[in-house]
Amino acid sequence: MSQARQPEAGLALWRLATRLAAPVLALHLRRRARRGKEVPARLGERRGEGAARPPGRLLWLHAASVGETLSVVPLLEALAERAPDLRLLVTTGTVTAAGLLAQRLPDALGGRLLHRFLPLDVPGWVARFLADWRPDCGVLVESELWPNLITAAAARGVPLALVNARFSARSARRWRLAPGLARRLLGAFRLVTAQTEADAARLRACGAPEVLCLGNLKDAAPPLPAEPTALAALGAAIGDRPVLLAASTQPGEEALMAAAHERLLAAHPDLLTIIVPRHPERGAAIATALEAAPAQRPVARRGAGALPGPDTAFYVADTLGELGLFYRLARICLVGGSLVPHGGQNPREPARLGCPILLGPHTWNFEEVVGRLLAAGGAAQVVPNPAALAAAAGAVLSDPTRGRAMAQAAAAALAPEAGLPGHLAALLLGLLPAAREVNAAFPHLAEPTATAGRERG
Known part of the structure; x- marks a missing residue:
């Protein structure tokens, strides 16, 4: 087939396929x-x-x-x-x-x-x-x-x-x-x-x-917003506890973060891990899985109207449009979609709010910006296993100066257009x-x- 006719043939096939598929698509x-x-x-x-x-x-x-x-x-x-x-x-x-x-x-x-x-x-x-x-x-x-x-x-x-x-x-x-x-x-x-x-x-x-x-x-884009009353209430509930955030997670990442949480407890016994699933409708299932884990740590769910209590180990934030709250309160975050082959979510959001960033190896959705952050020292990349996650998060949780340096480097690398x-x-x-x-x-x-x-x- 000639190159001149190839696009027309391709379009004709696509049009025919989508016309035939219309009843199925309606269902x-x-x-x-x-x-x-x-x-x-x-x-x-x-x-x-x-x-x-x-x-x-x-x-x-x-x-x-x-x-x-x-x-x-x-x-x-x-x-x-x-x-x-x-x-x-x-x-x-x-x-x-x-x-x-x-x-x-x-x-x-x-x-x-x-x-x-x-x-x-x-x-x-x-x-x-x-x-x-x-x-x-x-x-x-x-x-x-x-x-x-x-x-x-x-x-x-x-x-x-x-x-x-x-x-x-x-x-x-x-x-x-x-x-x-x-x-x-x-x-x-x-x-x-x-x-x-x-x-x-x-x-x-x-x-x-x-x-x-x-x-x-x-x-x-401007920094993600946070409703002041909600921010104050959540901040009061957390108090001085260190917060590890897993933002915009995909299936499989919550279990890795839970295992990393267990490894971090020896050095940070009052650690709170906040999990924000990319798709909030997964929140109830995530909470159930965390509650059923061998360690049986206490879990609270924001989608059910709960705030974290003093003994809450995992806070599942299964709501829409509130990531700005959690980036402001976390000492370090894992940007989700990067521990599994999903391609990663947007690391600019925590960078604009001064939250130190961890990334898994799967970041092709944001290849250019991730490269800038890593080159500047504004983010750390880890292999997807609990030991590596705990080591990278623990290094920042134990050394606030290190976290501030990462946040400053990230802000400089992402000077706004x-x-x-x-x-x-x-x-x-x-x-x-x-x-x-x-x-x-x-x-x-x-x-x-x-x-x-x-x-x-």
Whole structure:
């Protein structure tokens, strides 16, 4: 098959497969809703329904999950500040991301932002979404390359941007199996910005015509917040006890941290280990497993409304959006997803709050920033076994000076890209049509009502 025909054949196969899969995907969505992974009343949005296009210029931005969503909040503010007439449609792929957007969205954006869940990549579903919303620009964040969505938007003449792109060596290898399709999709973007030069090089090699390396929006994100009353209550409950935090853990990591906790008790008999699972719905199962362990240490669960008591060994913090509390109270933290082959979670968050950082060996999701932290002495990397974890954590718990030095080195290594959101906002606004062109195209749209304002979560 010629290279010219290869992307069309690949797209045709994908379109056929997703059309045939639509009934199964509808059942899958209902199963996810029963497990709390979808909002039952909003399943129609996953089929492209539920549009309520406001008048004027509309920029659509998609941030799949929690990290992407939080990283674009400063960008949303910069867009709103620079274009007072602009309306914003934000789509997410997860309920968790939608909830955090509702929590972190500045009040100043008020009625200018609407939230929807992104439709699954079924041709008819994405066509309905695009036809009803009629965005004037589409912005995809990090690595969301959905063939039907991208090609349908490009066919409608929607200017597309891929921003803060993360394109790992693993992703590049996969896309090289379908080089024509990769070129077709990446070539649809009028603007591509990458997090690192390595990401930019891989994107160019796979067909992106021009890539700018502007830095990482996550470096410009503000520190995670902490509700003052909750922080005071938790701090009072903990008192002077040393705190070891396991943040955003994946299955298998809690058992390793529990075993490390046992090894640390000889030197730190009043140690409190806080475990924050990446997925809060796992909290009850984690607590049950910890209670059933041979040592039978006392466990408290935040999701059940409990605070740690003086004898609590493990505090399972199975709530949403409260990591800022625990980073402020911990003497050292393990950034989860790194002890098991998951790729790691975001180490910037503890670094911004002065919490010394431990990392396992599996950090490919944040390869560049982890490299910076390790080179600066702002984090320590350990092998995934209890003895190594206990030794690394104990070195900081026993020596506060060492912990402060790590925190200072991490802060210096991650100097914020303060001007990046504004720079990127200016580039995106350059893709939009003038306001008068949009107003002429939609004269039938009435002014928005109060109910057409911000819809959160």
